[in-house]
Amino acid sequence: MVASSARVSFPYSDLLREPKRVLAFIDQGEVVELARRDGPNLRIELADRAADVEEALAITARILRATLHEPAAREVLEGILTEVFPWIDLLPDDEQTECVTTLLRRLQASAEAGVLGPFTQLVHEWRQTAAIHADPHLVAELSRPLPGDGPELMPPL
DSSP: OEEETTEEEEEHHHHHHOHHHHHHHHHTTOEEEEEOSSSOOEEEOOHHHHHHHHHHHHHHHHHHHHGGGSHHHHHHHHHHHHHHSGGGGGSOHHHHHHHHHHHHHHHHHHHHHTOOHHHHHHHHHHHHHHHHHTOHHHHHHHHSOOOOSSOOOOOOO
């Protein structure tokens, strides 16, 4: 068993061999992580504890997104997000604002839905976009017309 603040780790087999011992930690409000050899680790926690975390995250996301409506706060928040995600500086200026706005919208939507995968996926996508903008050769290559038989399409708005 490995312990840290409000989180304990057990081999998965401990849950099978000594379920009362493992469940006692959960009943005390601990988050239990079960390490498996042939699959991803599992987490078990009290449902109301998880609900509190989800609600707090949703409220925090609402507060952060609401700051976008206040120009001075928006500027501070954009600066903070650039510190948290330094790769935002690699984006063109007009895309930096779009990145911040879409990240906060997706954070709020994901938090409200209780599914954070879409937010982390968007962070990954913006990071990759920044990496493309950091490479002038790649930007030129991806911006050139592609050969083909069809008509030229306008870029999406």
